[in-house]
Amino acid sequence: MTAALLCADPLVTAACSAAAALVLLMSVLPKLRDFERFHAALDAYQLVPAAWTRAAAMAFVAAETGAALLLVARxxxxxxxxxxLAVVGLATAAVGINLARGRRDIRCGCDAEGVPLSGGLVWRNAALLAVLGAAAASAAAAPTRVMAPLDFAAAGFCALALLLMWLASTQLLANAVRARA
Incomplete structure (x- = not known):
């Protein structure tokens, strides 16, 4: 099987989309559970005027939720x-801007752990961007075949493996903070 055929395989699209949907849903839940904490984190980023941070926080949570639901529904x-890609790219850019400013003491606001900004966070997000990019490229290519029932199981297991890698990287970032303290 050539790389072009593999990229066009709907199994790749399904696995990457499912993994990204799970990550986005797991990321949005803490924001919905404790919106004020996320609002405070976004305010600390100092990317929009303080008067706009509540609206910006609501808009970001809505966009993240919408992207996750789109990945589930379609x-x-x-x-x-x-x-x-747009939502994760925006979040990654916000982290990158603050890292460039030398502001590493801010909590990311991306999960319940409250991991501070770091290069590791950018790399973790870059991995998610790669998964989303693979899903977009695979979906945009002409599908090479129709998915069989076993393909759905394989996509589910691939998505679970990708999710576990995401969770492990998040835990490593949180542990690094604890180890430094």
Missing amino acids: PLQAASAVAG
Whole structure:
């Protein structure tokens, strides 16, 4: 099987979309559970005027939720992955801007752990961007075949493996903070 055929395989699209949907849903839940904490984190980023941070926080949570739901409802569509790319890209850019400013004491606001900004956070997000990019590229290519029932199981296991890698990287970032303290 050539790389082009593999990229166009709907199994790749389904696995990457499902993994990204799970990550986005797991990321948005702490924001919904404790919106004030996320609002405070976004305010600390100092990317929008203080008067706008509540609205910006609400808009980001809505966009993240929408991207996750799109990936669940339309997993084989390139537009769903592009929506996820936009949300994760925006969050990663915000982290990068503050790292460039030398502001490493800010909590990311991306999870319940409250991991501070770091290069590791950018790399973790870059991995998610790669997964979303693979989903978008695979969905945009002409599908090479129809998915069989076993393909759905394989996509689920691949998505679970990707999710576990995401969770492990998040835990490593949190442990690094504890080890430094």
